[in-house]
Amino acid sequence: MRDAIDILMENLSQSIVGKTESIRMVLVALLSGGHALLEDVPGVGKTLLAKSLARSINGRFQRVQCTPDLLPSDITGTTIWNPNSREFEFIPGPAFANVLLADEINRATPRTQSALLEVMEEKQVTIDGEARPVPQPFFVIATQNPIEYQGTFPLPEAQMDRFAVCLSLGYPSATEELKMLQRQHSQETVKSLEACISLEQVGELRRLVSLVKVAPTLQQYIVDLVRATRDHEDISLGVSPRGCVVLQKAVQAYAFLEGRDYAIPDDVKFITPYVFCHRLIPSHGRQAKAIVERLLQSVAIEDRICA
DSSP, X not given: OHHXXXXXXXXXXXXXXXXXXXXXXXXXXXXXXXXXXEEOXXXXXXXXXXXXXXXXXXXXXXXXXXXXXXXXXXXXXXEEEETXXXXXXXXXXXXXXXXXXXXXXXXXXXXXXXXXXXXXXXXXXXXTXXXXXXXXXXXXXXXXXXXXXXXXXXXXXXXXXXXXXXEOOOOOOHHHHHHHHHHHHTTOOGGGOOOOSOHHHHHHHHHHHHTSBOOHHHHHHHHHHHHHHHSOTXXXXXXXXXXXXXXXXXXXXXXXXXXXXXXXXXXXXXXXXXXXXXXXXXXXXXXXXXXXXXXXXXXXXXXXXXX
């Protein structure tokens, strides 16, 4: 199954140029059973990444453009009366997909945001009192523009906590941008991608990730990092217990992507900023990323393999 990871990475790299680390972090979220939040400006490849992932795992892709007039039923689905059968029929919404892109999620109203985030957590929608499970695997990639705030509804802390990782794709380098133009000319687009693994294999990969060993000393390190955010003078709100669990799962996924069946301290140090930064509320005008970097320097662990 480890070969499947290499094949998947190679497949995604065909359409996403020069973003290996970002691809890996999205896969960390997918394989750990979480979801990903992408904070970036328009046009850097967020939609392309989501579409490419869906095609690569042979999954169904749906996209929701979040706007203030978007209703919860526009995401979850609704029931309508069929005069021919004289029964109510359920019309599934975009949530019934394997990869769902929620574009500019902070432009949806809090009510609609809550409906989407409930599906992310429960893996089901409730329509007219009936629970309907969404397809598995179910993976959400949500985006928001960090520059434009007018007409937006910022995600509250409890909802930000639902995302396993938060990352930014960033602009490509000059060389990468030139390569993008050359690939466009040769019609190497997302439409030419073929499925390289199945949905069943994704489920098996998730199972293998859950078996990655995390030594007690490394678990204590994770707990120490989390608790350090709750008593920090520059942090108004620290990482929740859910964030602690998510960090361990993300560390397991990253170790698996690195080809190991055990985690090491460097895995924690690399993954922590992606898991912590969007969960923290800094005080005194501090930057979350800088705070997390200082935490990683101040919270000590014995620098050895924790297998």
